[in-house]
Amino acid sequence: MRLTTFEPAADGNARYCCAFGLRTVVLNMNFTNSGEPPAKKRRFFADPDTCVSHESTASNIQNEPRHAKHLEPSRPSEVPTPNSAPSVISADNHPAPQPPPSTSSDAAVTFDQDAFQSLVGDTVSTDVLAIIRAKCGDSLERALNMYFDGTWKNFQVRSHPLMRSTTLHPSTPAPTTGLPSQNDRPTRTDTSNNNLDIRYIGAFGAEGWATRSGTNLIKHGDVVKIERQKAQQTPQRLRLAASGKSDVIVRFTDNKGTEIGRLAKDAANWISSLIDQNVCRFEATCVYAPERLRTNDTVFLQLRCYLKMSIFQGTEFDLSDNRPTGFFEERESAEERNLRLRQVGIVRLFQEINLLPTKSNTASHQNARQGLLDAAELAEKKSKQNQSNGRDTPGSQSDDAEEGEELEQDQLDALYRKAQSFDFSTPEAEPAPTFAMSLRPYQKQSLYWMLAKEKDEKNEARETSMHPLWEEYTWPLKDVDDKELPQIEGQPNFYVNPYSGEMSLDFPYQEQHCLGGILADEMGLGKTIQMLSLIHSHKSEVVAHQSKKPANTLPRTLQRSSSSYYTASAPKTTLVIAPMSLLAQWQSEAENASKEGTLKSIVYYGNDKMDNLQALCRESNLTSAPDVIITSYGVVLSEYSHINSRLGSRESHRGLFSLNFFRIILDEAHTIKNRQSKTAKACYELSAEHRWVLTGTPIVNRLEDLFSLVRFLRVEPWNNFSFWRTFITAPFESKDFMRALDVVQTVLEPLVMRRTKDMKTPNGEPLVMLPPKSVEIVDVELSQAERAVYDYVFAKAKRTFSANIEKGTVMKAYTTIFAQILRLRQTCCHPMLVRNQDIVAEEELAGAEADAAAGLSDDMDLQSLIEQFTAATGDEKDANAFGAHVLEQIRDEAVNECPICSEEPMIEQTVTGCWHSACKKCLQDYMKHHTDRHEIPRCFNCRKPLNSRDIFQVVRHDDDTSAFQSSPKISLQRLGVNESSSKVVSLMAHLRVLRREHPRMKSVVFSQFTSFMSLIEPALTKANMKFLRLDGTISQKTRAAILKEFAEGDKFTILLLSLRAGGVGLNLTQAKRVYMMDPWWSFAIEAQAIDRVHRMGQDAEVKVYRFICKDSVEERMLKVQDRKKFIATSLGMMTDEEKRLQRIEDIKDLLS
């Protein structure tokens, strides 16, 4: 429509010019003055917003006279531009009726059209009908004659120049609409029927080039026909098509059918596919052509586009069905290719005619369309690549290979924020009375939601929502010439799926087939409890029936078995799949949450004893079937592989895959985030009525993670990977993040319930009232010996780093530097850790050689430093050689006030060789004061000279209640001589205080170094403290036993937990104290560990102590942590290069 601006007729028309931007006017001037074709047709496109006004004004001008000429009763309503009626796709002007997609005909025609057609013996296109009817004067006989002798064609031919000649010189740009309405009015009534064959949707300008030369071949206003060369279905063409290059030539011919030229390739590409696939038909008017046409001259055309109504009827796309798992079609099938071409065509068309959706789910449509085209292009490239690559079979891909780009943190954040729009006004549902726990309000809300999902209750709000992939368009009311277009009542809109090219007249509802969903509450909000409440509150009808009348339920069994012939229905049973470490927890929670005897749960290990799961759970065994079967991903996988190894014979299988469960729950479902992993595939194969997925992180780091969940849930149509790929992965990879994320959001929205801990209810109350938590940083001062080791390692790391900086090889030596920093961190924990590592020794060796060569040899080597440290530890003998009476004396000393600082009791009471006590720190400082002045320190009390080796720390064992001595034990420990590293000593001091104050409290000690944990153990043993240990090396069974022991014991217990092994899932709410022995790079990991203890179910204040060595790399790590926190939330959009630089900065900070 915009190309109407070319019409020379318009020059000098003020109204016309006003409607356009200045640029257009100038160009118009050029155009009219020089008579040369404009360089680029794009230039002439007016801004979209000026378009409307332009259309109306411009078309008013030419419209009116044309109608004035049309004196005969035409039927413009049915055929919006009857003048160009037959010029559509039929290649030769065949008089025979075109194969109209719809056989229905216009019932309101005055001469009996049905009769006419039956006499003709064929269906006649409405266009032809219109002409004939116009000329026949309502006489059927005349009409028949006209039809058969072809005279109607003359009318058709003649009408064009007639009409166009008038439009060329719009002498009276009179205010419009009045005149044509006379003609329009009767037709309007006609159009109330729903039987239009084609409907106008818009016009656009296109460029063509002449294939002929000559004068006056074509001029402005001439109607040309747009044709595809249908006739040539030659073998050559087929070959072309087979090789992936199809011919896209679109010709335009004059009304005699002589070819004048072809459309430019750009446009022809998509126009051809639209014509070929019977989507549209085009009518064209010449806008500009040079008077003397030479071959290759540019001709400007205005194309009017009509959608064929047939496309709204028979289009079925099987895209949404779940095709088999071979996602990796090496090449597209011809059909798929056609679909894609068509989709691209439609999107391009809408872009060209600037038809905007009146309603859609995505915000920025201009971009969206471009994205779609890009995605298609990508697919094109891919298919070509694959063709050249040959067969790249899915099998060749490693099982763990993951594809898709990783999400940046901020993208993930944005996505989660969107998915978190939790509506606090959601109704609540009360759990069934058999449920023994009380739910919090938000849990009741999610129960309601889950019940609704399972029962598929139509949620009113959701029902009206449009399918996310569809867009709504309004049929244009007026065409490009501002002529009123026929409307069909009740059909003001049509709907297009720009992703698939599907079109529909019916509102595309967003369907929800999936009877389950994703419960993605943040850790600690009680996902398990919510699921258990669901298990109690929604039981299958079979079970409900059975409880009423325990009659036989056989008929239903038959009915159900239709799902699959080899799976028996297990209508009572919910299958829970969880990581091994959580099985025991699930079972105990299931029992705790149920009133006694109302829920039977078993843990299924897939061993022989339980082999006949099928018999146990099937419907005929309803009374004794378990309500909940808890199993691990490992069991699912092993049964799956077992079946596979038997070549898919499921008949003999009696395990998990032999049943159609009532419900499956995947706990920690990100386990299956990789859709190609066998575990994921195994889970897909399980059958159930309801599927639920529990995870705190539905997307770990790539969008495909979500796909796997969706696939498991069998959400149509997203569970089809190619579909997913086209609409999510492709836009994402082509950097259209917002679009991809928007689509993901629409996928997620109906599926996901997610709440976070920091959410607040509308009243401003937090969702979960957790007891307070305090985090305290405990400064640890390294002992002299430790400091020496530390300094050594530090100097070494720094040297390596600066050497690499100089050489510019920091990134190369990154791992080495990192390893050295790791060693620094270990030194902070315990210097022995450094010695324990063989690699270190090797590196040291190599390093020492290099240093020696560089003349940098150290005075002391690490080994001797560590020996000094070991010499200084664990030497207790002579301290305890003192007589018991001395100890008692000290213990019973009435005054327990430090004579120096008056602290009472003394902090770390220390005794001099002359048995005078003071705080350790006071005494040390006092002595230092003297030694600094080169004086001999003397006892503050008796002025005896003090020997620094004869200072002892008093270790009271009164915190150890398990020792049944009449009086608390005391032992002396030589000062400056530690039991272990300073950190361990500090930890022990904390634990001792804790045991004195809370003799039964449990605590968790986290470290990332299991070897460090091994060094803490002896200290705990010596202090007679009960401890348990859990790290990655421990088998699942002992793991459960350990956790149970920790949970159930009532003694003062310490759990040594490795940061990595304890990061997920565990529930350690029995503990009230957390000791973090070493900092991790990001605090988030530590926070997660802390949340093991500070989570739902915690009933007391939690105190967290983070042990940080002063003036060490650890202190600096805290700063890095702080900065990371900041970066993660503000700008995660860093390039890899920037990240690397950032890392170097981090290291610089650490080593400065």
Place this chain on the structure above:
Amino acid sequence: MALPKRIVKETERLISEPVPGISAVPHEDNLRYFDVEIHGPSGSPYEGKQVAIDAWHLVVRTVINIDFTGARTIPNRRLPDGSTKIRFLTKIYHPNVDKLGRICLDVLKNNWSPALQIRTILLSIQALLGAPNPDDPLAADVAKSWKDDENKAITTAKEWTKNFASPAPK
């Protein structure tokens, strides 16, 4: 800087369990400064004549420097490592006290120890009043007269006490 626990405790104790013959009151504007009054021990030239038990008041301004001189130069040091600064305000005729009121006492110097409290220091000073030590003098002339003619010296001391010290309250 917050007052160290020790000062607080010592002050509390000086008030709650006063030493006979000694009163020490912290200054309002600086709790480290104490206004101290010591009664001269009976039998000493510093004892009042009229009332046997009564003693002349000797006013001593004491600066208990448990504040750590070091604290300002070495941060994080929290230990008392400076001795008590103490001197007589009242003019006194004593071989171990000089014209400026400075006191020669081992616990204030070499024998100082952080374990010494204000109370103990003041008791030492009281004892010093009762037992002048001319062998380790600070005021050389006084020590000389003390050694040459002890009675004359004691008389002078009594005179000085009478002239400069204030009478003890009844």
